Amino acid sequence: MELTGRIERISADGLGVLERSNRTVYVPFAYPGDVVSVKKTRRRFGRIIGRDFELLEPSPLRQGARCQHFGTCGGCLWQGLKYKEQLRLKAGLFERITGIEAEIKGSPKIWGFRNVSNFIVTTEGIGLKEYxxxxxxxNLSECPLFSRRTPEYLRALKDFLSETGLRPWNLKGKAGDVHYLQVREGKFTGxxxxxxxxxxxxxxxVAGAFRDYFSFADSLYWSVKTDExxxxxxxxxxxxxxxxxRERIGDVTYLIHPNSFFQTNSYALELLLRAVEDSTDGEKVLDLYSGVGTFGVWLAKRGFNVEGIEINPFxxxxxxxxxxxxxxxxxxxxxxxxxTSIGDYDTVVVDPPxxxxxxxxxxxxxxxxxxxxxxxxxxKAFNLDYENHLRKAYRVEGTILIDMFPHTPHVEAVVELVRKG
Structure with missing residues (x-):
């Protein structure tokens, strides 16, 4: 059944919402103001998702996408949106979910900002999953969000597989040799x-061939995967x-390892760190869920007395x-x-899963x-934590949003909570 109409709003997960004939259809890669004709739909998690649509009249919010894979690749939903509109919609979605009106700061770079990419290696192709x-x-040939060097990385992988005869992973048959290629870049160190x-x-x-084809790498790992x-x-x-x-953010240098989590946007990370720094009060700081010390080391560099707690020993x-x-x-x-026994701290920073x-x-x-x-x-997780727990003792003093994820619906928030008198 074909459905035609105008996208009136955006869903919390970034899909265009088309309401027609008592049916609500969620359309990926469609934006408020678009007039679309949806050809096919499927039901997923209780919603009707538009699988194939024709753009009859483009929204004034649209821009041309830079990547040739946009519209199929699941890496980014919003590349067809003007960047200022992305920021406006993100702030609106955050307010809709939490009830908090907040300032949003855009990423200093919106292309080539990602410092890590995981390319899946399969019999169907090498790249990213379809949305x-x-x-x-x-089957990717580029990724403007990750790196201008993406074609070089993918070409090296394909040549390596061709020479060694290693088999790409078969997603349906769950068999094969190579499953992913992960590449990390220090954007400020090269x-x-x-x-x-x-x-x-x-x-x-095989190890010798791997070294040869990826001789440009400063660090070369082979990870053995024992599950499917x-x-x-x-x-x-x-x-x-x-x-x-190494990655250098401002005056702080961070070490990066295959098993360590690091914020994916090196350029916007300093904005995030400074937002946390500006809201930190007193001398003693507890960095809960401290990870690799991203916040803790930055704050310690600024003279705060920092203790971090993290469940992962590595x-x-x-x-x-x-x-x-x-x-x-x-x-x-x-x-x-x-x-954790929370003692005499002036500020607690939490960055939970x-x-x-x-x-x-x-x-x-x-x-x-x-x-x-x-x-x-x-x-959504913040809102649940606040409504179910934190509201009992804290009020929201201020919030700032940092766009760590251009061309996607996601945004990073720093919410300042002060204990009620």
């Missing part, structure tokens, strides 16, 4: 890390070069290395957030910390 499909892959995620260990001959899950995870082994690459080890590298004496410890604080929210309510900075890329 909404677990098994279809867009350093490159290449990590191949494979289901087999390399022979000496479709994710870029394995046990990394350094084959050549340095164990870490991340704690990385945070300690980052503190040592930058000459600061921040203390990082292994521990669970919900079991996407699911939010949950039980740790009650811990913060019970303790008398005056100022809480909640950093999150998931406004």
């Amino acid at each position: 909404g499909s677990p098994s279809k892959v867009v 350093e490159v890390m290449v990590n191949l995620i494979a289901h087999t260990k390399p022979s000496e001959e 899950r479709d994710d870029p995870r394995g046990e990394p082994e350094l084959l050549d070069g340095e164990p870490f690459i 991340a704690v080890e990385m945070a300690r290395k980052n503190a040592e590298l930058n000459g600061v004496d921040a203390v990082f410890k292994v521990g669970q957030a919900e079991e 996407r699911r939010g604080l949950k039980e740790a929210g009650e811990l913060l309510v019970r303790n008398g910390v005056e100022r809480l900075l909640y950093v999150s890329c998931n406004p």
Whole structure:
């Protein structure tokens, strides 16, 4: 059944919403003001998703996409939107979900800003998944969001596979040798890390070919994947070069490893760090969910007395290395957030996983910390934490949004919470 109409609004996950004949259809890559004719639909998670649509009349919010794969690739939904409109819509979505009106700061760069990309390597192609499909892959030739060097990386991989005869992963049959190619770039250092995620260990001959084809890399890893899950995870082994690459944000240098999480937009990261710094009060700071010390080391560099708590021992080890590298004496410890004894801190910074604080929210309510900075890329999780837990003891003092993810519906928030009198 063909449905024709005007997109009136955008959904919380960035899809155009078409309401017609008592039906609501969610249309990817469509924006408010577009007049579209939806040819096919499918039902997914209780919603009707437009699978194929014709753009009859473009919205004035539109711009031409830079990437030839836009409209099929699931990497970015909003590349067809003018950037100022992306920012306006993101601030509007955040307010719709949380009830908080907030200033938004755009990314200093909106092309080539991503410092990591995970290219899936399959019998269907090498690149990224199609939007909404677990098994279809867009055979990429470029990625303007990641790097101008993407064609070089992909060409090296294809030549390596051709010479060695290693098999790409078969998504349906769950068989093959090579599953992902992960590439990380230090945007401000120029350093490159290449990590191949494979289901087999390399022979000496294969390892030698890998070194040859990726000789441009400063750090070269081979990660063995022992499960069939479709994710870029394995046990990394350094084959050549340095164990870490470096990224420099402002006056702080961070070490990056295949197993460490680092914010994906190096250019907007300084805006995020400064937003946290500007809202931090007092002298003693607890960095809860401290990860590799991204916030803790930055704050310690500015003279704050920082202690970090993180459940992942490897991340704690990385945070300690980052503190040592930058000459600061921040203390990082292994521990669970919900079991942390929160002492005499002036400010607590929390950057929880996407699911939010949950039980740790009650811990913060019970303790008398005056100022809480909640950093999150998931406004729904923040809203649940605030309504279910934090509202009992805290009020929202201020919020700033940082666009860490241009051309997608996502945004990073720093919410300043102050204890009620």
